[in-house]
Amino acid sequence: MATDFAVFLRRFLTTHLAGLRGYSPNTIASYRDTFKLLIVYLRDDQAVPPQKLTLDHIDAAAITGFLNWLEAGRRNSVSTRNQRLAAINSFCTWMQTEDPTRMARYQDILAIPAKKQPRPCVNHLTVEQTRLLLAQPDRSTRRGRRDATLLATLYDTAARVQELADLTVRDLRLEHPAMAALTGKGDKTRHVPLMVNTTAILADYLAEHRLDKPGHDDHPMFFNQHRTKLSRGGIAWIIRKYLAGTNTPRLAAANVSPHTLRHSKAMHLYEAGVPLPYIRDILGHVDLSTTEIYTRASTEAKRKALEAAYTDVIATDDLPEWNQDPGLLDWLTTL
Secondary structure, eight states, rough: HHHHHHHHHHHIIIIIIIIIIIOHHHHHHHHHHHHHHHHHHHHHTOOOOOGGGEEEEEEEHHHHHHHHHHHTSSOOOOHHHHHHHHHHHHHHHHHHHHOOOGHHHHHHHHHOOOOOOOOOOOOOOOHHHHHHHHSSSSSSSSSHHHHHHHHHHHHTTOOOOHHHHOGGGGGGEEESSSSEEEOOOOGGGEEEEEEEHHHHEEEEEHHHHHTSSOOOSBBBBBBBBSSOOOOOHHHHHHHHHHHHHHHHHHHTTTOOOOHHHHHHHOOOOOOOTTOOOHHHHHHHHHHHHHHHHHHHHHHHHHHHHHHHHTTTTTTTTTTTTTOOOHHHHHHHOOO
């Protein structure tokens, strides 16, 4: 006999998240993992076996203990802790209408604050570093041409790695105006313009692999030797391969992941003067405030550059402390 918690949790993950909200499989998997960890915590730390876990066990004290266990026991970061809390909050928000008799209990859980964390640093490449990375593949080989096309497409579209992995032939339009249709979080599709050079590389790639012929619309754009689409790990491995093999110090020292190229494209667009709403649409952000991290990162980089350039212009060693300046003190007493 399923407990009330098991019944509601199943409905939340399937009917609500997958059905009504249309969340992506990856997002639903993240929510599922949160509750798997919560069940493990209640089993091991609170001696509540899963088959006897009910909604009465879910209260603010249990959730606070779970969050502390994540940080202390599993060494999770503040970001991960907040992500788990967000999943639980989503469940409690939904449960307020499904189980109004426990509304006060759910509101106590919703009142648990997220932990503050330092603003994340936007890891990105300079334009020159990006150019060097995209030039690494050996275009005289078939594999090198594939990798060059993959890197160019990943950068030019600012795609998330999963969006690139899911890209099929039908998602590309190479006629003017050229664009790529990317399906991101929540199965939302956005259309990203392609630059002339990327369009030409993609056209050559499709022709070489005969993907420009009829009947290949659903074929993955980037695939392995078994002609199945590359995984997220496979794409990350390709990038690491070219970083490890480079003789360019400026590039070898860079910390690059597939998401770094997405950040790099956004930073380059911002520094070129492209308005934030356009960058938001290209990246597929829901809220403009998410895109504003690039304005803060750019401002911080400019501040550091100015400090490095002008650190010795204004000398301060010979200036007296304000409380040792007789002229300043006399002026203050006359106010």
